[in-house]
Amino acid sequence: SWLRVIQEKHPEMLHLLQFPYNGEPPKRLVTAKPITPNPLHFIRNHGGIPDIDADAWELRLDGLVKHPRTFTLKDLQNEEIFPRMEKLVTIQCSGTRRIEQIQMYAGEGDEMINAPWAEGAIGTARYVGVSLKKVIKQCGGMAEGGKHLEFHGADTYFKQNEVMNYLVSVPWSKVKANEVMLAWEMNGEPLPKIHGYPVRLVVMGYIGARSVKWVYRIRALPHPTHAPVQSKEYLYFNQQVGKHNQLPVMGIQIQEMPVSSAIMSPWAKQVVVHEGKIACKGWAYSGGGRWPERVELSADGGFSWYSVPNENLSTKHKWAWRTWEYDLPCDVEGWIEIVVRCWDNSLNTQPLEVRNSWNWGLHVTSSCHRVKIYSVN
Ligand code: MTE
Ligand code: MO
The missing domain is CATH 3.90.420.10 (Oxidoreductase, molybdopterin-binding domain)
Incomplete structure (x- = not known):
């Protein structure tokens, strides 16, 4: 059964x-x-x-x-x-x-x-x-x-x-x-x-x-x-x-998915105790045979971005995602918003907010993934 x-x-x-x-x-x-x-x-x-x-x-x-x-x-x-x-x-x-x-x-x-x-x-x-x-x-x-x-x-x-x-x-x-x-x-x-x-x-x-x-x-x-x-x-x-x-x-x-990414750690509302760097990880993917070329992270809601070093991304494949890990510098305490953004090899990137890609079928949520956490430094 x-x-x-x-x-x-x-x-x-x-x-x-x-x-x-x-x-x-x-x-x-x-x-x-x-x-x-x-x-x-x-x-x-x-x-x-x-x-x-x-x-x-x-x-x-x-x-x-x-x-x-x-x-x-x-x-x-x-x-x-x-x-x-x-x-x-x-x-x-x-x-x-x-x-x-x-x-x-x-x-x-x-x-x-x-x-x-x-x-x-x-x-x-x-x-x-x-x-x-x-x-x-x-x-x-x-x-x-x-x-x-x-x-x-x-x-x-x-x-x-x-x-x-x-x-x-x-x-x-x-x-x-x-x-x-x-x-x-x-x-x-x-x-x-x-x-x-x-x-x-x-x-x-x-x-x-x-x-x-x-x-x-x-x-x-x-x-x-x-x-x-x-x-x-x-x-x-x-x-x-x-x-x-x-x-x-x-x-x-809908055929090919646009470039997209997600933060798998930390997760929303988590209290993260750290010493100036927040351990982050997640995935990035682009459809149609394009692949993630650059992954960026922000600790301030998307005003400033750090590039994830290439060696922190999993191997490049034409038809597959890349997982990534990065210790994101952060010296503020309190509620912050971590954001991820990917660029694929055609230099496509993601809309900044969910409302930019919102549609009546609720498909293709390709906007930058945002996670609010409580930072304790
Ligand atoms: N194939 C059959 N026969 N029936 C289904 O319902 N769902 C499709 C596709 N193939 C589906 C199917 C959808 S919408 C998706 S996203 C993928 O299967 C998911 O594949 P997976 O279940 O192996 O992850
Ligand atoms: Mo699906």
Whole structure:
């Protein structure tokens, strides 16, 4: 049952929702290691957790591919046909740090059905599998007009009085660039049940929603899928129009996450006793194959900034976050606000305040993370 599956996770996971099961690691464990141990990787589900027999599992490729075909796991693991792909990838939910937008919510509160994620809806793992491009090549390539790949997850959920599978799509250009993987191994272990066993997609540099778990069918289409998760959810609305007046066409489909970062220690309202330097740590990440190039910290609400020395950042990877640690100079006593800001390799940086990125879907809280603490020097 799903209860037993949840027990495979770390006992300190924060359970945001019981069904569908959603959970994130507690603050003190989010950046304990630069690679997230599997039991501590966050979980985002829209429906149940299917129980799939890997030996019976098949992946169907159809729609606008030249020769529709079915593959078993053994087919995909045949290295003579499919070279093994191994990548360190950060999966980040576009709802990460939503709690900060919820605290500024301007509506009545009756729409507050979104999971109140904090800074832990992000995780980094080494995935092993094959490039989806190579699998499509075994189907003779894309047929005339095929421009998007629709991914079907075997889990079901209830929406608009219908039971449906989890369905989203990504453009063929993303697949063609070898940035979409069919993965069966996570940090040296078979993919855990709750993370998509036996095979999931890992779409590098895109929001977690596109990395479909328990995939069993991939269909090539001329357009992005019209399924609700793609066309009605994960939209970035504007700030001006009330929630009830928003139409899906007014939202931008969220794909790559902008540069973002978070302070995992110290945490809000903590009394920190120190001798002129506050030990800080956290993560920084940028979507779309960009990586954190500089992390800055402020002890005065964002008026002055210290750069975290490069050697205090974990190794650079195209598709992964960097964890960081820094002893932040501070000679004041009393309530102070610690702020983090990241610059990625394209020199994108973060908005200063939550209200700068606030939106009606409560997605993409990419503003500078701020933590008020009591400094005792
Ligand atoms: N795949 C299926 N089949 N069903 C889902 O509900 N949720 C998506 C994605 N893939 C989802 C899914 C979302 S929104 C996120 S953020 C990631 O899975 C989370 O992956 P994880 O649970 O392995 O951390
Ligand atoms: Mo997500």
